[in-house]
Amino acid sequence: DVFTALCKMERLAKFEMIMKVALEEYVLDLRNQMEIVPTELERFLTDVRYQAMKSNKEHFVENPINAFHLMYRMYNRWSRISNLIMCDECLQNQAAKKYVDTLSRFGLDTHLNATEKDVIGTAMALIRLWYVYNLDTELLIRGQIMDTITDPLTSSDVFFITDIADEQNHHYAAIKWLEALLKTKESTADNEDNIKEVHVVRRLASAYDKYGMPWKSLEILQRYNEFDSSDEKVKENIAYFRGKLEKLPMSDRTKQLTFDEPKTREHYYSLCRGHVARPTQILSELKCVYKKSILPYYRVKEEIMNWKPRLSILYDVVFDDEANVFKEFAMSNLHRSGVVLTENTAGFSEVRISETAWVSDATIPMAKKLSKRVEFITGLSTQQYPVVSHAEFFQIVNYGSGGMYEEHLDPFGYLMSYGRAFRPADPQDLQGSGDRIATWLYYLSDVRAGGATVFTDLNVTVPVVKGAAAFWYSIDRDGDLEQTTTHAGCPVLLGSKWISNKWIRETGQIFRRLCGKTPKAPDDI
Ligand SMILES: O=C(O)CCC(=O)C(=O)O
Ligand SMILES: [Fe+2]
Incomplete structure (x- = not known):
């Protein structure tokens, strides 16, 4: 699929420029051979010259209308033109051979081509954005x-x-x-x-x-x-x-x-629009602090969004060039994001429209550096070992056109022990490392509109701010699931949203996340 990651759509727009040049050459060759140029081809070329000039601009596909236009043109019009040029007998023609050669010389891989699913994906994105954002x-x-x-x-x-x-x-x-x-x-x-x-x-x-x-x-x-x-x-x-x-x-x-x-989603949409007010009583207790880290000279700007469970935004915790290293790495490793679907099965579903790449601390030095930073700031261990690790690899995510991740909880265990019938994808891993105790979510990009992370029980909207991170505990000090950490990634209205998740596991935190005075005491990091 292409519509599931904005960066893939950007590549597709560039791809179209090459196709346009190849098509121009083809028409020129036909004329030189005194052959007739089909009118459909002429008309299409005029359109595509005008279109490709625009779609080649940066950030073009970050607009979901443009994304739809590009996909529609690719799927409906380009495929017709290609069939016209590459029919069996046409391929005897020198001009057609050259057209095919030019495309393959640029290594245009066929899986980047738009499919029907892609056009439908970008059409559905428009519908979704329309109803979520009114x-x-x-x-x-x-x-x-x-x-x-x-x-x-x-x-x-x-x-x-x-x-x-x-x-x-x-x-x-x-x-x-x-x-x-x-x-x-x-x-x-x-x-x-x-x-x-x-x-x-x-x-x-x-x-x-x-x-x-x-x-x-x-x-x-x-x-x-x-x-x-x-x-x-x-x-x-x-x-x-x-x-x-x-x-x-x-x-x-x-x-x-x-x-x-569905009425049940209406609240989630309101939060996405930023239209939910929290009681003054709760707001009055929140604050911004310079948070101490485990390094004596390092403090970070923390905006506390909720006390129990603890939920914060940390500002200026990842720099642009660091984010770029992650994005570069991800671009060549992206796959459609999965979710846990039913007993023992993970899979793809319409609740999550994005693509994902995983990176271990051993794969690139930047991963190790950013893992360590999570450790310095939260005080929790992010150490990775061959078998039982204290945290997962980084998951780098790029959302697609109108991409989102609907309401969910991050820990797997609730699937087992909190009333749901099915088990997590990898129980063995859970036995070793324990469950996801906390989530650290780096924002690697800004977006022009939409895409906030919203907590539907806490009524918190965390905006996408490049360089910041959201951090929350999903399991309390007593080991119980914090049911109120249900959250969602809102549909991206304008822009390309990049995030990177680090899920911290229970194992290894025993002397790092200490007990409170009472079993349910709020976290004080
Ligand atoms: O993209 C977001 O804001 C939320 C992502 C998320 O919840 C997840 O990846 O588990
Ligand atoms: Fe999540």
Whole structure:
């Protein structure tokens, strides 16, 4: 997959530049051979010249609308063009051979090519961002997200996106998007793609019908017919819906359009938007301190976000060049992030859209350095041994377009002993090192918007601040799970989010995390 990591999408945008050059050469060669250049190819080349100029700019795909445009073009248009050039008999042609050669000379690996899953992934990203951040649908279609503006979504883009939304049971979104598209159609004379207002009207009517509101479909069509009665299809549709409605009992005519995202996630979304206020009583007890480390000369800026369980943000704990070393390492080692799914199985799932690389302290000196820093600041051991380690390898993560990680707890053990039926992926490892006692999360990048780490029980939103780290205990001093450390990584709205996790295990901390005066005493690090 490509959509699952922003850095892969950036590579894809660069890849397109090379494809564009190869295509230009191909057209030139055809002309020199006095061959006919297919009009589709000519038209595409004009478009792609203009597009690739923009998509080659840095940070381009960090905008999810751009990410969608790029993927859509790659999957739908480039693949058609490639088929056109590389058909069996065409490959006899010198120009076509050269085209293929140029691509392979640049080592363009096929797995970087966009697949259907990628286009769907970037379309779903737009839907997700729209409902999580309450984005204005019309503005979004016009290409605006917050204060950034880019190429609008065309009518056929919106048709594609709403089809995906419908398939994935986001019917509310599909209807709202079509309604907004209709409004933009009404307010502009734009009729690109030959998609006219009437086409949108009929789609919207059909979407309402599928949703179980055929009377709304009828209403929409009738309204359109009053204004323009020349369309025969609309008249047919009106007759069809009249007939359908007559057969429908009155009791089935009451359904209204309602927001269909699970209610349980609404709180998580509010936190992502930064809209949850905490009680003044709690806020008044929080503070910022210069925290002592285990080195006598080293102190760090700590913002305490919660006392029990202890949750803090540490500032200026990783420098830009250090973060770059991690990112560089990760870029060539990324794989889709896994999650524990069921008994004994780990896997990929839609709850986590990102890619991951693991790095041990022995692999690169920077990993050792940053591990040690965690140890200096927290006082906990991060020592790695061949068998039983005190902490895990660093997990470096890059999120994808609209990428997020839904609510979860970091320790594995709760899967075993806290009422859930299934066991962790690697019980042997847990027997040796114990469970994840604490999480240290380095923020290796800034983002323009979104992507906060939110704690849904504590009502804490930790923003993405490059150079900072979040640190919290997931298991209390008594060895019990801190259920309230349930947290999530919010969808990234604008930007490329990089983090690196260090999970600290129970073993090795016995003389480092001392008991409190009472079994449940808050941590005081
Ligand atoms: O990306 C984030 O903000 C949270 C990530 C996280 O919770 C995890 O990787 O376990
Ligand atoms: Fe986590």
